[in-house]
Amino acid sequence: MKSNEDAVKKIAENSVIDFSGGFACPIPKSEYANILLAHGSGGKLTHQLIEKMFLPQFKNELLAPLHDGAIFTLGGNRFAFSTDSYVVNPIFFPGGDIGELAVNGTVNDLSMCGARPLYLSTGFIIEEGLPIDDLWKIVLSMQEAAKRAEVLLVTGDTKVVDRGKGDKIFINTSGIGIVGDGVDISPKNIRAGDKIIVNGNIALHGIAIMSVREGLEFETTIESDTAPLNAMVQEMFEATRNVHVLRDPTRGGVATTLNEIAEQANLGIVLAEECIPVTDEVRAACEILGLDPLYIANEGKLLAFVSPEDSETLLTAMRRHPLGKDSVVIGEVVEKHPGTVVMKSRIGGTRVVDMLTGEQLPRIC
Amino acid sequence: MKSNEDAVKKIAENSVIDFSGGFACPIPKSEYANILLAHGSGGKLTHQLIEKMFLPQFKNELLAPLHDGAIFTLGGNRFAFSTDSYVVNPIFFPGGDIGELAVNGTVNDLSMCGARPLYLSTGFIIEEGLPIDDLWKIVLSMQEAAKRAEVLLVTGDTKVVDRGKGDKIFINTSGIGIVGDGVDISPKNIRAGDKIIVNGNIALHGIAIMSVREGLEFETTIESDTAPLNAMVQEMFEATRNVHVLRDPTRGGVATTLNEIAEQANLGIVLAEECIPVTDEVRAACEILGLDPLYIANEGKLLAFVSPEDSETLLTAMRRHPLGKDSVVIGEVVEKHPGTVVMKSRIGGTRVVDMLTGEQLPRIC
Secondary structure, X not given: OOOOHHXXXXXXXXXXXXXXXXXXXXXXXXXXXXXXXXXXXXXXXXXXXXXXXHHHHHOOXXXXXXXXXXXXXXXXXXXXXXXXXXXXXXXXXXXXXXXXXXXXXXXXXXXXXXXXXXXXXXXXXXXXXXXXXXXXXXXXXXXXXXXXXXXXXXXXXXXXXXXXXXXXXXXXXXXXXXXXXXXXXXXHHOOOOOEEEEOOOOOHHHHHHHHHHHOOOOOOOXXXXXXXXXXXXXXXXXXXXXXXXXXXXOOOHHHHHXXXXXXXXXXXXXXXXHHOOOOHHHHHHHHHHOOOHHHOOOOXXXXXXXXXXXXXXXXXXXXXXXXXXXXXXXXXXEOOOOOOEEEEOOOOOEEEOOOOOOOOOOOOO | OOOOHHHHHHHHHOOOOOOOOOOOOOOOOOOOOEOOHHHHOOOHHHHHHHHHHHHXXXXXXXOXXXXXXXXXXXXXXXXXXXXXXXXXXXXXXXXXXXXXXXXXXXXXXXXXXXXXXXXXXXXXXXXXXXXXXXXXXXXXXXHHHHHHHOOEEEEEEEEEEOOOOOOOEEEEEEEEEEXXXXXXXXXXXXXXXXXXXXXXXXXXXXXXXXXXXXXXXXXXXXXXXXXXXXXXXXXXXXXXXXXXXXXXXXXXXXXXXHHHHHHHHOOEEEXXXXXXXXXXXXXXXXXXXXXXXXXXXXXXXXXXXXXXXXHHHHHHHHHHOHHHOOOEEEEEEEXXXXXXXXXXXXXXXXXXXXXXXXXXXXXXX
């Protein structure tokens, strides 16, 4: 699983840009000339692609680097626009399926922009031979998820690729939402002292998928936490407009997401290990699989950065919502060590929590 | 290439819906239980999926059946929202590549809704092992295409799938556009007597792809017509608001698109064979490959339905634009044979031009 990690590390470190020839590819090819699974991990190599290849080419004032969507103003309204492709394997897993994941995922990306999600598109890429019944289950599940999240699936596209050129089904959902008055979600708003809240147990989605793949059995089945966070987010905004950043820690997990934010805000983050909620089953599974829950994908969790004076108000509002009943403060923002996330362990030690390197869990979403 | 056509025909004909069990899959499974390539052809089986599976589940006032996008009103503005995944094989072809195609395709889908395209998202699904240089070429090409079409790529997503579970790269682009005042594109506006205009030679994209795949060589290389039609469409609207329908005949070609429109408008369409512009090279390639240009995909063409009194004005406006210099009237709308397209041949005969059945050209876009 970590077979290409060394190669990956070298590439990530060897990040000198070669601009010779004007339009030369800016990714250094001395180590590796092809796309690795790790380029899709959400970790360092994904960032390298985005920062060195996509952003410089596609640069414009709206393309928000490493954010979950773009925000633009038209006719006096602020809109959020987001896209995500889902390639999870297996397509049916404990607690959900690729269809539900695709709807919830884009609903959440829009919510993390501070938007109320309204309309979604769905693009299917189906492998020849997919049982029609499977497609039907996925369609029903998408419709159910759209109903639950109160969004409409308004436009779509279906492509079929030959057997062996895809994997059952990939789904892209893109979405449009409207940003409420006074809502301003941006790392630039973060201040030292801000509290970091998570709305419940982490690492459920990734471990649910890995348990199926590895054939692990526990007393109770670990289920994905896939869920639409938009309703809870609206209640959060009703409680306070001092939410500075919202981000859902999907690929790369809590650790990678917090590293992104620390870097963008140019501030440090300190986590309290004992406060990070992880169920016993997930902890056990992580030990068996040799994984750290901080790097495991979530699909129904968010990290909220809020002014210290509003954190109690926000926690109370979150805990009133079923998806936020286990909300807790897991850390805070500090002036020290800008761009770096550190964790205070149960026994008082401190360690740096880096961004994900390599690919821990391919095709987790 | 037409190996599964008989199976397909049977399925398309056997369209009794089984609603037993309430949520039973509505696609009859007596003949075939799995997805065929033809389900992605844009022809009859694609329609069956959309009409029997997607529309009934996802139904809402915005989900425009068989249209190129959804239109919704927010804050007094009308927006168009569209999505398309591109799985073309090969990814580099004469006249373009998958990146350019992905940008132009969604620009065109928005234009066909009567909208001015503004913002695009890009979702990459990359197969492990894709040369980074190929990705770089595609990124440059997308940026170039976006610049040409004057749209911004504002948000994106990258996923990587394991080797053998994808095919080099698939790209989804979704887009948002704004619909101009007084623009109303809908089959319900079509009247008997309306002229049907195409903006130039048909079947270029599909034949460019097929020529590469089949290793055909001609005196000159047949190039894809991939191009952004939005600027020409804006000039068309400036000339007249009496454009009733715009549609780009991509998968399934002119024949399939016109059948869709005839069905939706509940009117007949008569085409004049001698007026349909096809280059000699494309005609020769079609003969070699046993294909009918009417069913071949275009990526820089549109069909415009316009009131007869405005057709000259519209033609003049179109011909002023480089992408419309070869615009011609190819047919008109009639009261007779509603829902059916017929073609008057050069020698005076008449034949029915049906929708595409089966899959003529898999993975053409």
